[in-house]
Amino acid sequence: MSDLILAIDQGTTSSRAIVFAPDGRMVAKAQQEFSQHFPDDGWVEHNPEEIWKVTTQVCRDALDQLSDDQRVLGIGITNQRETTVVWDKTTGTPTYPAIVWQDRRTAGHCRQLASDGLEDDTRARTGLLLDPYFSATKIAWILDNVEDARAKAERGDLLFGTMDTWLIWKFTGGKVHATDATNASRTLLYNINDQCWDPVLLERFGIPEAMLPEVLDCAADFGTALEGLDGVELPIAGVAGDQQAAVVGQACFEPGMIKSTYGTGCFALMNIGETPRLSQHRLLTTIAYRFDGKPVYALEGAIFVAGAAVQWLRDKLGIIKSAEETEALAESLSSNRGVYLVPAFTGLGAPHWEPDARALICGLTRDSGRAELARAALEAVCYQTWDLFKAMEEDAGERPETLRVDGGMVANNWLLQALADIVHVPVERPDIIETTALGAARLAGLQLGLFGDLNDLAQHWSLDRRCEPQLGDQERDVMLKGWQAAIERARNG
Numbered sequence: 001m002s003d004l005i006l007a008i009d010q011g012t013t014s015s016r017a018i019v020f021a022p023d024g025r026m027v028a029k030a031q032q033e034f035s036q037h038f039p040d041d042g043w044v045e046h047n048p049e050e051i052w053k054v055t056t057q058v059c060r061d062a063l064d065q066l067s068d069d070q071r072v073l074g075i076g077i078t079n080q081r082e083t084t085v086v087w088d089k090t091t092g093t094p095t096y097p098a099i100v101w102q103d104r105r106t107a108g109h110c111r112q113l114a115s116d117g118l119e120d121d122t123r124a125r126t127g128l129l130l131d132p133y134f135s136a137t138k139i140a141w142i143l144d145n146v147e148d149a150r151a152k153a154e155r156g157d158l159l160f161g162t163m164d165t166w167l168i169w170k171f172t173g174g175k176v177h178a179t180d181a182t183n184a185s186r187t188l189l190y191n192i193n194d195q196c197w198d199p200v201l202l203e204r205f206g207i208p209e210a211m212l213p214e215v216l217d218c219a220a221d222f223g224t225a226l227e228g229l230d231g232v233e234l235p236i237a238g239v240a241g242d243q244q245a246a247v248v249g250q251a252c253f254e255p256g257m258i259k260s261t262y263g264t265g266c267f268a269l270m271n272i273g274e275t276p277r278l279s280q281h282r283l284l285t286t287i288a289y290r291f292d293g294k295p296v297y298a299l300e301g302a303i304f305v306a307g308a309a310v311q312w313l314r315d316k317l318g319i320i321k322s323a324e325e326t327e328a329l330a331e332s333l334s335s336n337r338g339v340y341l342v343p344a345f346t347g348l349g350a351p352h353w354e355p356d357a358r359a360l361i362c363g364l365t366r367d368s369g370r371a372e373l374a375r376a377a378l379e380a381v382c383y384q385t386w387d388l389f390k391a392m393e394e395d396a397g398e399r400p401e402t403l404r405v406d407g408g409m410v411a412n413n414w415l416l417q418a419l420a421d422i423v424h425v426p427v428e429r430p431d432i433i434e435t436t437a438l439g440a441a442r443l444a445g446l447q448l449g450l451f452g453d454l455n456d457l458a459q460h461w462s463l464d465r466r467c468e469p470q471l472g473d474q475e476r477d478v479m480l481k482g483w484q485a486a487i488e489r490a491r492n493g
């Protein structure tokens with residue numbers, strides 16, 4: 001009888017359920033997309049009930065793939081972060097659709113608070129910036145725009161949660177209203193120094209405390225899943241936001257270790273240890289994981305468009321049929337021929353934070369074709385990683401030794417080598433690139449006694465491919481100068 005963990009990865013476009021063996025082997029997997037709603041310019045919404053339905057469906061599908069001698073011990077949940085759900089405590093009905101992390105509708109509220117001079121203080125408490133990305137202004141928007149919502153929230157009749165909290169509440173039949181410290185640290189309401197919901201911030205954003213979930217460690221007792229699994233009852237034993245779960249899946253447990261996840265966007269996190277330092281380069285300070293009440297922090301850089309640029313080549317330009325084709329196209333050229341793509345389709349994230357920047361392609365000649373564009377889309381991911389890496393290196397005061405990568409894009413071997421060349425650091429891809437789900441499984445495994453401690457987890461990390469930097473300095477400098485010129489043009493609109 002093997003002891004397995006069911007990991008739920010509730011992402012921005014799909015929910016995945018993966019059953020892992022303790023050695024990290026994937027035993028079963030199911031995935032399903034759900035609908036994206038764009039009701040207005042810059043608005044992005046999800047239906048929380050649909051997410052619950054899809055998530056429990058993939059769980060049941062994965063559990064159905066197991067044989068009789070395979071036993072699941074518990075559940076780990078990881079999720080798209082910041083996305084905000086508010087629901088009625090008694091009926092369980094969402095007050096409004098989930099407002100997704102990408103949604104920009106509260107930009108005006110954030111600008112107002114910044115012009116009131118509140119950015120530095122908010123940053124000192126949360127490690128974050130005043131940006132619509134985070135949950136606080138999304139909650140406030142719901143309370144101010146849905147009839148009676150504020151009065152109900154003040155009476156204690158409404159609850160708030162990120163997707164982990166919503167799923168835990170649904171799984172436990174409304175018995176548990178909880179989140180973990182990593183998800184809490186993305187709300188703009190949680191004080192990362194004092195480890196509590198911050199009364200000053202609750203007042204600043206106008207959020208009644210009664211709405212907020214209890215904050216637990218990443219490996220903890222989040223209750224028992226009683227609903228949604230066809231009568232199977234399982235303890236929910238591990239929770240973390242998806243990028244933090246990837247830190248655990250990549251075993252980045254020492255200060256200075258960096259992981260970077262390349263999916264639709266790219267999120268790089270560097271472990272900075274037990275002291276929550278603020279970045280000098282507008283990177284975020286966030287909780288990487290917390291055990292026994294002791295947080296370990298990370299600096300985080302977010303790139304909004306990574307694989308999404310490849311999707312754009314496929315779906316909007318129609319110059320490739322599949323994402324995989326970009327590898328052979330990029331490889332067919334001996335240089336980028338001076339062509340750059342800045343994929344600022346929704347502005348620029350870290351370290352620039354320029355919401356009004358827009359995408360551009362420059363350096364085209366009569367000879368440029370789909371190979372140049374494919375290569376430029378992949379190189380853009382590398383240059384943006386270099387931007388983040390440089391900021392992290394300067395913040396940390398030392399150069400990280402390696403970059404651990406994961407996510408759907410890193411199946412591309414050309415990209416891996418280009419990352420090593422442009423960022424100028426060895427790049428390592430682990431055996432399992434589903435590190436987000438793996439991290440959630442590891443957290444639950446820790447709580448359920450499958451693993452002893454973090455050293456034990458680190459032993460389980462194994463390398464698939466390592467790329468050393470090979471590009472000469474001169475060639476690299478020319479490429480980086482070209483990128484910097486292109487970025488300046490994008491920033492100036």
Ligand SMILES: Nc1ncnc2c1ncn2[C@@H]1O[C@H](COP(=O)(O)OP(=O)(O)O)[C@@H](O)[C@H]1O
Binds near residue numbers: 308309323324408
């Ligand atoms: N071989 C490849 N080369 C380049 N990009 C790829 C490749 N395979 C997948 N991608 C890109 O990776 C993304 C999917 O990665 P995934 O980790 O599943 O993303 P997410 O979890 O954000 O949905 C897509 O944007 C896709 O275009």
Ligand SMILES: O=P(O)(O)OC[C@H](O)CO
Binds near residue numbers: 241243
């Ligand atoms: O669901 P993903 O993989 O796009 O990740 C979303 C991030 O958690 C947003 O902060």
